[in-house]
Each structure stands twice: as C-alpha cells, then as structure tokens.
Amino acid sequence: MADFTRAQPADAHRLARAEADSTPHAWSSTLYAGSLESEHDTVWLMQEDNVLLGAAVLMQVLDEAHVQNFFIHASHQGQGLGGQLLRYIQQQARQHGASCLFLEVRASNRIAVQLYQRAGFIQYSTRKAYYRHADGSREDAILMKATL
Template sequence: MADFTRAKLEDAQRLASAEADSTPHAWNSSMYAGSLASEHDTIWLMQQDTVLLGAAVLMQVLDEAHLQNFFIHANHQGQGLGGQLLRHVQQQARQQGASSLFLEVRASNSIALQLYQRAGFTQYSTRKAYYRQPDGSREDAILMKAEL
C-alpha cells in the first residue's frame, strides 16, 4: 500500500533523479526547490516504505488548482499507481477549497491523456507548438480541466 506525504526541500534532488529516470522532460532539482519554496505549491510524494513511486506538484490559488507536474517512476508504471496519485491530488485540492483542477499534457503522451480522461478531465484548449523537443521541433500542449 502506498503512502502519500508532503515533500520537503531536502527531497528536491531525489525528486529530480526519480523523474529523470522516467521521462526525458524531467524537472531539475532547482525547479523542485523553487516549487517547494512557493506558498501556493504542494508536492505530494507517493512512496512505499522508502521507495519513491511517483510525485505530483499541485499549485492552488483560491478555488483553482493546477497540476504543475506529475510522474510515476519508470519501474512502477503500468500498475495503476498514476490513478491512485491523481485521485489523492484531486481529493487534496477539493479539501483545500478548489472547485476545478487544470493541467496541460504533451499531445504525444497518450498514456497520460488516457489517465486524465478516465479521471474526469476534458480538453478545453490546445497550445500550438508549446513544448520544445530535443531535436528543436515543437509539440502541442493539450489543456485539460476537471470539476472537483
């Protein structure tokens, strides 16, 4: 059974390393540290014992929450953990007074798109050529929203 805890500043490097093992588009430790220093952000760790399974960065201002970053470690993907982490984040946002949760995802990330759709998110817009690819090309961002 996975546990959910709030990340601390000393978790920034651990988060960056775990995400780098899972995606070529990972945040670095400075990005995590900046998020941890923000009064509006909470980073949720999903762990089993001392093993980091995944994490989610939730930014909330008033009644709007934004999923800034989300990953499940590559060694633990395909086990339903993404759905568990996403449900936890939605519940936390709702408990903090959010009525909507927003996110953006790469158009090519079909696994994440399916996860978000199953969780009640719907596409409301597209940002053309938003993400830069390693080869210099650009990729669209799909903007999604779920009512809480």
C-alpha cells in the same frame, strides 16, 4: 500500500533523479526546489517503504488548482499508481477549496491523456507548439480541466 506525504526541501534532488529515470522531459532539482519554497505549491510524494513511486506538484490559488508536474517512476508504471496519485491530489485540492483542477500534457503522451480522461478531465483547448524537443522541434500541449 502506497502512502502520500508532503515533500520537503531536502527531497528536490531525489525527485529530479526519479523523474529523470522516467521521462526525457524531467524537471531539474532547481525547479523542484522552487516549488518546494512556493507558498502556492505543494509537492506530494507517493511512496511505499520509503521507495519513491511517484510525485505530483499541485499549485492552488483560491478555488483553482493546477497540476504543475506529475510522474510515476518508470519501474512502477502500468500498475495503476498514476490513477491513485491523481485521485489523491484531486481530493487534496477539493479539501483545500478548489472547485476545478487544470493541467496540460504533451499531445504525444497518449497514456497520460487516457489516465486524465479516466479521472474526469476533459480537453478544453490546445497550446500550439508549447513544448520544445531537444532537436528544436515543437509539440502541442493539450489543456485539460476537471470539475471537483
């Protein structure tokens, strides 16, 4: 069974490597380090027997929380772990006073969109050409919100 712990600054490189194994759009260790130093961000690790299964970066200010980043390691996808991690961070946000949780997701990432919809998120807007691809082309972001 997976356990959830707060990441520490020493985890930045580990997080970046694990996410890079899972998506071409991974955060760098510098971005993780910034979140780990932020007073508003919490980086959650999902692990089993010290194996990193996934992680989420949750930013909270007052009664609003925002999923800054979210991934399940490629070798563990398709096992329902994304839903477990998402439920956990929703619970954490609620326990810390958030009434709603926001995120944005690449329009092409249909699996993630379906995961978020199953967790109660609804699309409320789109950011045109928000994400940049390596070839310079752009992709829309779907903005989603869940009431906690």
